Amino acid sequence: MSSVVFCKGDLVHVPQATVMYGTNTSGISIYVNKKPTLAIFMDYKDDGMSEVVMNGRNWLVKNNQIFLNREAG
Numbered sequence: 001m002s003s004v005v006f007c008k009g010d011l012v013h014v015p016q017a018t019v020m021y022g023t024n025t026s027g028i029s030i031y032v033n034k035k036p037t038l039a040i041f042m043d044y045k046d047d048g049m050s051e052v053v054m055n056g057r058n059w060l061v062k063n064n065q066i067f068l069n070r071e072a073g
Contacts, residue, residue: 004067004068006041006044006050006066006068007041008041008042008043009040009041010040010041010068010069011038011039011040011041011068011069012038012039012040012041012052012066012067012068012069013036013037013038013066013067013068013069014033014036014037014038014039014052014054014061014065014066015033015036015065015067016033016034016035016036017032017033018032018033018061018065018066019031019032019033019061019062019065020032020033020054020059020060020061021049021059021060021061022057022058022059022060023058023060031059037054037055038054038069039052039053039054039059039066040052040053040054041066042058044063045060048062048063048064049061049062049063050062050063050066052066
């Protein structure tokens, strides 16, 4: 398990093939990330999940599937 602790607003890397769970009023949606993408970390949730915002939508992802984005340089 990673020792990195995310804070609200952190830019995180979501790898390709990460399974993401969206919730809305009509139920749960599942999305498999097609390419590596950046998201904004929002909060930790129950059962080892985190809430992130990616492409204007809120998603739940497993904590061990997101990584702190490190700028090249």
